[in-house]
Amino acid sequence: EVQLVESGGGLVQPGGSLRLSCAASGFTFSSYWMHWVRLAPGKGLVWVSHINSDGSSTTYADSVKGRFTISRDNAKNTLYLQMNSLRAEDTAVYYCARQWGSGWPLDYWGQGTLVTVSS
Amino acid sequence: DIQMTQSPSTLSASVGDRVTITCRASQSISSWLAWYQQKPGKAPKLLIYKASSLESGVPSRFSGSGSGTEFTLTISSLQPDDFASYYCQQYNSYSSWTFGQGTKVEIK
16 A cells, blocks of 8 residues: 655744655655645645655755755655745645656645644 | 646535536646645545546546646536545646645535
8 A cells, every 4th residue: 555654744933944754655665756745724735846766856846945955765765855944934734745757647645744833 | 937827716516516627827738737636634636637537546527628728627516525625736847846726616
């Protein structure tokens, strides 16, 4: 069974840092592109970041570029999102999702982890 | 970046109604469009990919159409389990994977 389990969310002060993890199982993690997508309270889904299967290529939404870093450890079947210089507007549920590759959708998502940025 | 404009933002409908949601891309994305359903507190669920391909296990009352810049999601006969939020997403670009603003389908 495919599983994506996010962790690492919590309450952090503005300007602080947090590292999210996404543990994958039930599929060949190293074959998939991976993404982070967020859902802020009362808002819609927003794509945050992408990493290719071997970690050699990454992309970011303009709103997080320079503050967030996506990475992966294929030996540990784990995806990460390092979030620095956090702002109130980063408050959201963060989901990880997989993509088989170019031309394929994000077909499986985790249940999400809540990040709250507040003083 | 490619922008996705989804309408309506809210839709009130009754069980058994035919429901249509529209998504427009700011430039051609061929057929690289997906539709997702999301319920409160749950993960998004893939319904349709490549504009009109039904994901395995998704009921046949869901269908998608369109290409280029204009796309629609249709629910042929709304069921109680279908009251949720729906999002389109383009995956044509290698640098961004944009979502529409979402459509909340409410009980009339």
